[in-house]
Amino acid sequence: MENFETAGFQQMSLFPSASEDPSRTDSTRHDKCGADPALCPKQDLRPPVRITWNLWHGCSRKVSPGCLHCYMYRRDEEYGKDPTNVHKTAAFNLPVRKYRSGQYKGMYRIPAGSTVYTCFTSDFFIDAADKWRPEAWDMMRRRPDCTFFMITKRPERILQSLPTDWGEGWGHVHISCTCENQHWTDRRLPIFLELPIRHKSITHEPMLEAIDIRKYLEKYGSARNPDNSRVLESVSCGGESGPEARVCDYGWVVNTHVQCVEYGVPFHFHQTGAKLRRSISDGQGGFLTKVFEIPREHQHTQAKKAGLDYGGVIEMPECLSSTDDLLPLEDPT
Numbered sequence: 001m002e003n004f005e006t007a008g009f010q011q012m013s014l015f016p017s018a019s020e021d022p023s024r025t026d027s028t029r030h031d032k033c034g035a036d037p038a039l040c041p042k043q044d045l046r047p048p049v050r051i052t053w054n055l056w057h058g059c060s061r062k063v064s065p066g067c068l069h070c071y072m073y074r075r076d077e078e079y080g081k082d083p084t085n086v087h088k089t090a091a092f093n094l095p096v097r098k099y100r101s102g103q104y105k106g107m108y109r110i111p112a113g114s115t116v117y118t119c120f121t122s123d124f125f126i127d128a129a130d131k132w133r134p135e136a137w138d139m140m141r142r143r144p145d146c147t148f149f150m151i152t153k154r155p156e157r158i159l160q161s162l163p164t165d166w167g168e169g170w171g172h173v174h175i176s177c178t179c180e181n182q183h184w185t186d187r188r189l190p191i192f193l194e195l196p197i198r199h200k201s202i203t204h205e206p207m208l209e210a211i212d213i214r215k216y217l218e219k220y221g222s223a224r225n226p227d228n229s230r231v232l233e234s235v236s237c238g239g240e241s242g243p244e245a246r247v248c249d250y251g252w253v254v255n256t257h258v259q260c261v262e263y264g265v266p267f268h269f270h271q272t273g274a275k276l277r278r279s280i281s282d283g284q285g286g287f288l289t290k291v292f293e294i295p296r297e298h299q300h301t302q303a304k305k306a307g308l309d310y311g312g313v314i315e316m317p318e319c320l321s322s323t324d325d326l327l328p329l330e331d332p333t
């Protein structure tokens with residue numbers, strides 16, 4: 001099982017023990033610097049982190065073929081739980097938890113500048129969470145110093161779920177729409193790309209077939225927000241992970257890469273998935289097609305080695321396709 005650190009996330013404990021909690025070593029720090037603790041100005045020297053925030057868990061129904069091997073369903077069923085039971089988690093108020101004492105007393109436990117990847121064991125826009133979402137928006141409203149990233153298969157529910165002060169989109173919230181095949185691309189993107197979202201992107205994961213998005217790239221690829229930033233920030237492709245993973249054809253990924261280059265839209269090959277099919281030389285001047293089985297720990301690095309990324313660094317959570325990569329949150333009590 002890949003852990004949080006090897007998955008590329010900075011190791012961080014939000015609920016550190018007494019021995020590792022900087023808030024509990026105040027006197028030692030002041031002994032070192034010689035300052036009077038009462039006069040010492042509060043300074044937050046902690047670096048930003050990348051962290052997941054699963055504020056609710058569960059999904060009432062699988063909505064499209066991309067859901068077939070949903071890792072949340074698989075995990076819950078393995079543990080004898082009902083994955084359709086949508087419930088708030090113990091981490092619900094994670095972004096607004098503060099230190100109660102010590103050097104960082106009164107400061108948020110998640111440092112300023114951090115990126116918070118939201119809802120990876122559910123969907124932020126699921127109807128079962130309508131009653132909790134206003135509070136979730138409020139927590140994000142209180143943390144404009146962090147970036148919140150969410151991925152959804154339910155763009156048709158976004159508009160009705162936005163907060164009243166959303167305007168043309170909050171500058172610190174990024175929403176990506178998942179489109180795993182042509183059918184769902186053509187159902188979701190016409191809705192999603194018209195929404196007032198300040199930072200939006202397209203995710204083809206798990207990519208199940210070749211997908212033509214030229215008409216969307218043509219319309220939105222060079223469109224700009226009033227501040228001259230891109231309306232469509234990026235397109236990302238990835239294969240499927242897990243024991244029952246379906247094949248992802250490398251040619252589909254290259255095809256999307258070519259479309260993005262054609263329209264000047266940043267592209268990212270996020271991960272190969274567990275089974276990547278591609279053509280290789282047969283040694284006799286021809287080609288043969290082979291399916292490569294790629295261990296989980298190499299799926300991101302192999303994708304990166306393909307060299308298909310285009311248009312700059314695109315921040316994507318490496319845990320996108322599997323909770324195997326997630327650090328379980330400690331009990332917040």
Ligand code: SF4
Binds near residue numbers: 060061066067070
């Ligand atoms: S959590 Fe996401 S992937 Fe899983 S069934 Fe729900 S919509 Fe599909």
